[in-house]
Amino acid sequence: MANLQGVSLNRFVIFAAVVEHGSFTAAADALDVSKVAVSQHIARLEAELGCQLMVRTTRKLTLTEAGREFHRECAAVLRQAEAAVAKLARGHEAPTGTLRVTATEDFGQTVIPRVVAKFIVRYPDVAVDFIANNAVSDIVAERLDLSVRVGWLRDSGLRAVRLGGFRQQVVAAPSYLARHGVPKRPEDLANHNWIDFSLLSKTRWSFIGPGKRTHHVQMRSRLSVNSPTSIRAMLLEGAGISALPEHLVFNDVSKKDLVPLLTDYTLPHGGIFAVHPYEPRTVPAKVRIFIELLRDALSQLPGAIQGEK
Numbered sequence: 001m002a003n004l005q006g007v008s009l010n011r012f013v014i015f016a017a018v019v020e021h022g023s024f025t026a027a028a029d030a031l032d033v034s035k036v037a038v039s040q041h042i043a044r045l046e047a048e049l050g051c052q053l054m055v056r057t058t059r060k061l062t063l064t065e066a067g068r069e070f071h072r073e074c075a076a077v078l079r080q081a082e083a084a085v086a087k088l089a090r091g092h093e094a095p096t097g098t099l100r101v102t103a104t105e106d107f108g109q110t111v112i113p114r115v116v117a118k119f120i121v122r123y124p125d126v127a128v129d130f131i132a133n134n135a136v137s138d139i140v141a142e143r144l145d146l147s148v149r150v151g152w153l154r155d156s157g158l159r160a161v162r163l164g165g166f167r168q169q170v171v172a173a174p175s176y177l178a179r180h181g182v183p184k185r186p187e188d189l190a191n192h193n194w195i196d197f198s199l200l201s202k203t204r205w206s207f208i209g210p211g212k213r214t215h216h217v218q219m220r221s222r223l224s225v226n227s228p229t230s231i232r233a234m235l236l237e238g239a240g241i242s243a244l245p246e247h248l249v250f251n252d253v254s255k256k257d258l259v260p261l262l263t264d265y266t267l268p269h270g271g272i273f274a275v276h277p278y279e280p281r282t283v284p285a286k287v288r289i290f291i292e293l294l295r296d297a298l299s300q301l302p303g304a305i306q307g308e309k
Contacts, residue, residue, distance in 0.1 A: 009081075011045040012074045014038055015053065019071050023061055095119075095286035098127040103148035106228045106248055108132030111301070112148070115293045126286055134199060134226050139277050145287050147275045148294065150245070151200060159283075161274045161291055164298045166245040168267040171258040175238035183241070186215040186265055193240035194219035198226045205243070207265040215265065243267055250302035272298055 017027040018038065028035040046053050053067035063071060099119075103112050108130065116128050131137070131144075139147055139158060150166075170189075183189050186207040196203065196219065207215040223240060225231045231242050232249060236257055252258040274291045276283065 008044075008048075009077075011041045011048075012078060014041045015045055016071065016074055016078055018042060018054075018061070019063065019067075024056075095123045095126045095284075095289055097284075097286065098129055099146070099286045099290060100129045100131070100142075100144045101146040101148070101290065102131040102133050102137045102142075102144055104134050104150055104228065105132045106232075106245075107148055107150065109229060110247070111294070111297050115290065115297050118293055119290055123286075123289075136199075139275065145276060145284070146290060149273045149275055151270045158275050158277055159280065161276075163272045163274055163291070163295045165269045165271050166247060166301070167269060168243045169246045169249055169253070170241060170243045170261045170267070171235060171249050171253065172241040172261060173236055173238040173258055174256070176235075176240060177259060179238070182259075183261055186217045186262060189217050189241065189262075190220055192220070193223065194221045195231050195234055195240040195242035196221040196224040197228065197231060197242070198224040205267065207262065207267060209265045245270065247301035 014027065014031065017031055018024060021027045021030055024035050024038045024042075028038045031038070042053070049066075049070070051066045052064050053070055054064060055062045101112075109132075112130060112132075116130060120126065120128055136149070137144060137147055148163075149160075176193075180192060183192060186205070186209070189205075194203075203219045203221060205217050205219060207217065209215055223234065225234065228244055228248055232244060232252070234240065235242055235244075235249075236252065241261065249258050253260055274294060276287055278284065278287065
C-alpha cells in the first residue's frame with residue numbers, strides 16, 4: 001500500500017462506516033453527511049492508498065481482498081483513537097498518570113510534603129515526581145505540570161493561579177544584635193550586614209511606616225544566598241539581618257532564636273503562585289486537585305494571606 005503520511009484519518013472513519021452499514025447511503029445517514037461526500041472520500045482514500053478497497057454495483061457493495069485487510073487495520077486504529085480520547089477524558093475528570101511538580105526548597109521542606117502525602121493517599125493510582133529547585137524552571141522544556149513560585153511573578157506566556165500571599169518579616173539573631181545593635185528605623189539597615197536573597201536581584205527595599213510614609217533603603221550586602229532556608233540558617237548563626245516569609249521564621253521567633261525587627265513598618269506582601277502550561281479548559285484533574293490542596297495548606301501557614309479562587 002501507499003505511504004499513509006498524507007492520508008486523512010477522517011476517511012478512515014467514513015470507510016469504516018460504509019463497511020459497518022453496508023452502503024454509501026446508510027453511512028451518509030449515520031454520519032449526517034451527503035452521499036456524494038461519502039463517495040468522494042472513498043474515492044480519494046483509494047487514490048491515496050493506491051488500491052481499490054471495494055467493488056460497487058447497483059445492488060451490492062463488496063470489499064476486495066485489500067479492502068478486507070485494510071478494514072481490519074482501520075478498525076484497530078479507530079479503536080486505539082477512541083481509547084486515547086476516553087483516557088484523556090478520564091484524565092480531565094479524575095487524576096491519572098504522573099504529576100511533575102517543582103517548588104522552592106523551603107516549600108519542598110514544609111508545605112509540599114504534606115500536600116503530596118495527602119494527594120497520593122487520596123489518589124493511589126497517580127504518581128508524583130517532585131523537584132525542589134530554587135531557580136525558575138522552564139516548565140515546557142522540563143515537561144513539568146506545575147511550578148509553585150513565591151515572591152513576585154515575572155511576565156510569561158504561562159498560566160498563573162494566585163494561591164495566596166505572605167507577610168515578610170525582618171529578623172536577626174540575638175547574638176548579631178548584641179554585637180551590632182538594634183536598628184530602630186529602616187534607614188538604619190543600610191549600616192548593617194544585610195543577607196541578600198539573590199534570586200530577587202533586589203538591594204533597594206521599600207518599607208511603609210507610620211502615617212503610610214514610604215522609606216526606601218539601599219542595603220549593604222556582603223552575603224548573597226539563593227535559598228531562603230539557607231538564609232534562615234545563616235541568620236540563626238548571627239551572620240546578619242534579612243527579610244523572610246513570616247511562616248519560615250515563625251517557630252524561631254516563638255522560641256526567641258530570632259528577633260523580629262522594625263515591627264511598626266511593613267514590607268510589600270509576597271505572592272504564592274501555581275504556574276502551569278495548560279489552557280484554562282484543558283487543565284488536567286491531577287493539576288486542578290493538587291492546586292486546591294496547595295491552597296488549603298497555604299491558608300494554614302502563619303502570616304498567610306488568602307489567595308484568589
